[in-house]
Every structure is written in structure tokens, then in C-alpha cells.
Amino acid sequence: MFKNIYLGSAACCLLLTTGCMEKPEKEISVVEPKTTPILIEKVDTRNAYFGDLHVHTKNSFDAFITGTRTTADDAYRFAKGDTIDNGAGKDITISGPPLDFYGVTDHGEYMGVLAAMRDRNNPISKTDTAKSIFGIFGGSREARIEAFTKVGTTIVTGDPIEDIYDRDFIDSAWAENVLAAEKHYDPGRFTTFAAYEYTNMNIIGEIADNLGAINLHRNVIFRDRAPERLFSTLDSTNPEDLWNWMNDKRDEGFDVLSIPHNSNASNGQMFSMTMSDGSPITKTYAANRIKNEPIVEMTQVKGTSETHPLLSPEDEFANHELYEILVGMATESKKVPGSFVRQALSRGIGIEQNIGKNPYEFGFIGSSDTHVSAPSLSEEQHFGKFSHDTDLANRGSVPPDGKMSWENVVSEETELAFISSASYGASGLAGVWAESNTREDIFDAMKRKETFATSGPRIKTRFFAGNYNDTILSSTNMLEEAYKNGVPMGGTKSSGTNSPDFIAWAIKDPDGYPLQRIQIIKVWSDETDNLEQIYDISCAGDLQPSPDTNRCPENGASVDLSNCQTNDETGSSELKALWSDPNYIPGQKSAYYIRVLENPKCRWSTWDAVRNGTPPNPNMQATIQDRAWSSAIWIK
Numbered sequence: 001m002f003k004n005i006y007l008g009s010a011a012c013c014l015l016l017t018t019g020c021m022e023k024p025e026k027e028i029s030v031v032e033p034k035t036t037p038i039l040i041e042k043v044d045t046r047n048a049y050f051g052d053l054h055v056h057t058k059n060s061f062d063a064f065i066t067g068t069r070t071t072a073d074d075a076y077r078f079a080k081g082d083t084i085d086n087g088a089g090k091d092i093t094i095s096g097p098p099l100d101f102y103g104v105t106d107h108g109e110y111m112g113v114l115a116a117m118r119d120r121n122n123p124i125s126k127t128d129t130a131k132s133i134f135g136i137f138g139g140s141r142e143a144r145i146e147a148f149t150k151v152g153t154t155i156v157t158g159d160p161i162e163d164i165y166d167r168d169f170i171d172s173a174w175a176e177n178v179l180a181a182e183k184h185y186d187p188g189r190f191t192t193f194a195a196y197e198y199t200n201m202n203i204i205g206e207i208a209d210n211l212g213a214i215n216l217h218r219n220v221i222f223r224d225r226a227p228e229r230l231f232s233t234l235d236s237t238n239p240e241d242l243w244n245w246m247n248d249k250r251d252e253g254f255d256v257l258s259i260p261h262n263s264n265a266s267n268g269q270m271f272s273m274t275m276s277d278g279s280p281i282t283k284t285y286a287a288n289r290i291k292n293e294p295i296v297e298m299t300q301v302k303g304t305s306e307t308h309p310l311l312s313p314e315d316e317f318a319n320h321e322l323y324e325i326l327v328g329m330a331t332e333s334k335k336v337p338g339s340f341v342r343q344a345l346s347r348g349i350g351i352e353q354n355i356g357k358n359p360y361e362f363g364f365i366g367s368s369d370t371h372v373s374a375p376s377l378s379e380e381q382h383f384g385k386f387s388h389d390t391d392l393a394n395r396g397s398v399p400p401d402g403k404m405s406w407e408n409v410v411s412e413e414t415e416l417a418f419i420s421s422a423s424y425g426a427s428g429l430a431g432v433w434a435e436s437n438t439r440e441d442i443f444d445a446m447k448r449k450e451t452f453a454t455s456g457p458r459i460k461t462r463f464f465a466g467n468y469n470d471t472i473l474s475s476t477n478m479l480e481e482a483y484k485n486g487v488p489m490g491g492t493k494s495s496g497t498n499s500p501d502f503i504a505w506a507i508k509d510p511d512g513y514p515l516q517r518i519q520i521i522k523v524w525s526d527e528t529d530n531l532e533q534i535y536d537i538s539c540a541g542d543l544q545p546s547p548d549t550n551r552c553p554e555n556g557a558s559v560d561l562s563n564c565q566t567n568d569e570t571g572s573s574e575l576k577a578l579w580s581d582p583n584y585i586p587g588q589k590s591a592y593y594i595r596v597l598e599n600p601k602c603r604w605s606t607w608d609a610v611r612n613g614t615p616p617n618p619n620m621q622a623t624i625q626d627r628a629w630s631s632a633i634w635i636k
Helices: 061-065 072-079 113-117 128-134 141-157 167-184 239-251 283-292 341-355 439-447 478-484 604-612
Strands: 004-007 026-029 047-055 101-104 195-198 201-203 213-215 218-222 256-260 295-300 363-366 429-434 451-454 460-466 486-488 501-507 515-525 530-539 574-579 590-598 627-630 633-635
Touching: 047 072, 047 218, 061 113, 061 141, 072 101, 072 167, 101 167, 113 128, 113 167, 128 141, 141 201, 167 195, 218 239, 239 256, 239 283, 256 283, 256 295, 256 439, 283 341, 295 341, 295 451, 341 515, 341 530, 341 590, 429 439, 429 460, 460 478, 460 590, 460 627, 460 633, 478 486, 501 515, 501 530, 501 590, 515 574, 530 574
Parallel strands: 047 101, 295 363, 363 451
Antiparallel strands: 004 026, 047 429, 195 218, 201 213, 218 256, 363 429, 429 451, 451 627, 460 486, 460 501, 501 574, 515 530, 515 590, 590 627, 590 633
């Protein structure tokens, strides 16, 4: 393992790269983890690994300005089970066992610069912008807000603030994050990735109007080698330029992928029917996009991007953790089409039918988008996205000013009104099926889309399509047969005369709630519309789906809102099914994925209310059904 990494003022000799551009000014010794080496045994039928690839530390401008002071090193320690400070003096520890893999994804734009602006020993703190934001020389509150808004605006426009845009310093902050990933990488036990966020945003209206930012962010993940300099919106605000840069890096030996996230706040632009310049999608564009973005983030703290009731009116579970405002302000995201992944699957099929390539043939993961270096994954112990989110009145779960009811309570905007704590969820996690817990195997699983997303619980989810016999579910070699005679999630199967046989299998989180049902969602496209159909295929308690509605009967699951008690005996620890499509049409291009639902339980806001002795906020969902989603299988 690489031990000594040199940081120079103009260039950094990052791990596993060759050569330095100039003589190093400082040597940093990386301490290798003091663990006993283990034999990494690869498993042909693959293991489930859980992780988070969307994590912010003090090196992100918005995390630092809202109180985060933890580093990438702290973030990796948290993922491995250590306790850290959330930035508001509260100790936080991961719910459940340590994660298997993790990637710190600080914003590439001005990485580390906000922290440097407050460090009197750093020359950046002497700039006019630093003085206005932090008031080092008497700057007013209004000036700080104005200057911070200016920083965010330049990320939208791509025009940097010259006095703080120090590329050499940004390189050094990037190097520190990469070093932390290398320090904590423990093959076989804990996998880390060098990563960052490309913070692409469009604006509604004119810049001066400040009507809302449209989220087109991507997280950029490197397999095992990281370049010295990252590519941010201050290089180009066009994601197509990011993909071309990634292609160039791949030619230089840096394997890399990009993960679009939080599409529910993209105002219809993440999965548009056009390219960045507004022209129709071409085959070249489609091929370049799916090459660089094989997976997308289905769920995170800012809600779930599967679908919306307006897009899926027949889906009674479509209203899960909706987040209906834009990033950074309470402006409603009005354009639902183009913002959700289920519709994107249908759109992609339609595009492929027209041009011969599908730009949206992607797999699913979840991640958190935490801004305190640590994902909050438990409804009962939710600590939120920002350090302020531990204030119960601030996040809206209990009445303000010590009141014991919600009568005559009026919400008030604050200086931090852009932090929509009440809308945040305790979500999510990335799941992969890989041969071993190493960078190579986990990254390759993401590239082939053998991935799944969860809204927090560690629900193991498997999905296959193939030609299977009726006894496969009880076979001791089920997985070997499933791989041999079919394809796993993320794969493609040729259309035949009859429907493929689909295997769906889910196992509950050992520390979580029981499972209620497995559903298969089918999507396809015709010349005029995006189409979908939902089938319940496995029900808890040996119940059977109704042939009339394709739904499981109610299993009697309930939640007592006075104390959050549930009747767990109504659910199952494991669900499994072999299913074929009763409405299969030979030759029809389609995609199928599974959705696994837990029994209902209290949402974090209700847990807060119960502990406070007050009723749940009537404007919040009282209960939640956490869930998992497999990546799709395409039939062509």
C-alpha cells in the first residue's frame, strides 16, 4: 500500500499516480490501518455489501458554513463504527453495524476554501471575500449572507470568484480527501473510494431574481486511482463536458463513473428528452451518457426519486418521502416529468426505439447526501442532514416555544430557511452484489448495474430473469442456477415467445422491521406515452395477491402513534417468488425491477413527538414504509 504522498503548492502526487510536477513542500505519511490481513475469498454467487457514496465534510462549502467541522478521516471512522461530533456538540454513531464501503464526495467547487477563509493562518482568509463572509475585519451579517450567496451563484454560472479560486489550494484539499480514502481502505473489510461532487445547477429565471436552483449534481467515483486535479462546474457547467473529461481520464488509466443524484429536485431536467443545448438526443449523446452514468441515486435525505403520484396515479405507494422544493430555497419544483427514475426508464426505452441507443438504461443505488460526514439511517434516532437538524423545533417535529399542541402555530422563516429539515428523510443506502469487499469488485458491480437501493434499512434484495424450473426456489443451488440460466439485476435478456421467469428474493434488515410485500414494476413505452404496471408477487404471512387487483391483501400491520409500537408478527423475515408476466408481449422492449416494502412504522418526526409528549405534526407523514429497489432487467 502506498505510504508517502507529497503535497506541493502547484501539484499533488496523489496515490497510485506517477511523478510530481515540482519539488514537494511537505511530506505526509499515511498510517496504514493496524489490522490483521485477511484472505480475500471471492464468492461466485456474490455477497451483498452496503455503503454510502454521497458524503460531505467541512471541505464542502455548504457543510462548513452550516457548522460541520469534521474531516474525511472522521467520516471514514464513523462508517467503521466510531462516534464523531455532528458540528453542534452532539455525538453521533452509525445505526447498526459498520458499513462495507464509503466515499466522501465533497463539492469540487471551492473544495476546502470556505474552511481556509476562516483560518487566519491561510492567505485565503485575507481576501475581500473571506472578510465579508466571516467578518474577520468587521463584516456585517448582511455582507456575509450576500457573499455566501455570491459563492453559490458562481457555482451556477461557472464564473469563479477570483480572489478565493486558488486551484493549487483546491488541489491540496482534494489530495487530503484522497489520502484519507487510501488510509482507511482495508480490502476484505472496508472499501473506500476517492470521489467528489460535480455541483451542476441551472437557475430559474435570471440570476438576479434568485427564484430557485435546479439540481443536476453528479457524484464522480474513481475505481482505484485518482488524478491530481478534479473537474468542476468552474471548469464547465455542461455535464457533457464532464463526461468527455471522464473519457479522457479513462484513457489515462483512471477508471471512473458518475452518479446523478436527487433528480426529484431537477425541475424536469435530469431525465430530459433533449441534450444540454436543448436539441434532440442523439445516439452519440445517449452512448456517452450511459457509458459514464451507469447508475443513479434513487433515494437520499432529500427524498426519493422513484416516481410521483402525478406520474403513477395507480401506485398507492408513490408518495414515499416526496421532496417537492428546489435546492437551497423553498421554491416548489413544478415540473414533475423528467424528474423521476421510473419514468426515465420508460423514456429511455422510447428513445432507443427511435435512435437505437438508450441513455437511461441505468441501475439504482441509494446514498445519504449527509452534510455532517455521517448518514442518518434510523427513524428512531434520526439526526438529520445538517448540524442544526438536531434541534427538534427547527426541524418542525415538535411545537415551538414549549407549546404542547399545534394550535395557532405559524412557521417562521429563518436565516437558514433554505435548510428544509422537515422534508428530510433518514435515507438512504447503496447496495451492491460483488464477489468480495474490494474496490475492484464493488466498482465493477456498479458498472454492470448489479446494484440496489434502500431507504435506510439493510434489506438484501435479489432479482433475476431467465429460464428456470418450478423447483428453483427450494433448490440448494438456487443462486448458481439463477446466474447460469439467466441474468441478474442490471442485465439484459433477449425477448422470446414466452415471458422470462423472474426470481425475486428479499431478506429483512436483521435490526429492522419485517417485510410486507415484494412488487414487480414493469415499464415500457409506445409512441405517445410512458407506461407502467405494478404486480404484488409475494405477500407476508403466506397471503396471496388478488388476481383482480394484483395486490396483496392487508396483512394487519399497524402502528400505535402514542408510543410507536408495531405488531411485527404480521410481517416476514424473508420473501421469495418465481413469477412470469401474465401480460407479456413478445418483441416488446420493457424493463422490470422489484420494490420491497417493510411493514409501516413511525417516521422520525413521530418518534420526536412521542418522546416530547406532543402530537405528531399534522403537516408531516406520521408513518413510513421503508423499502428497497432492485436495478432493472431489460427485455429486448
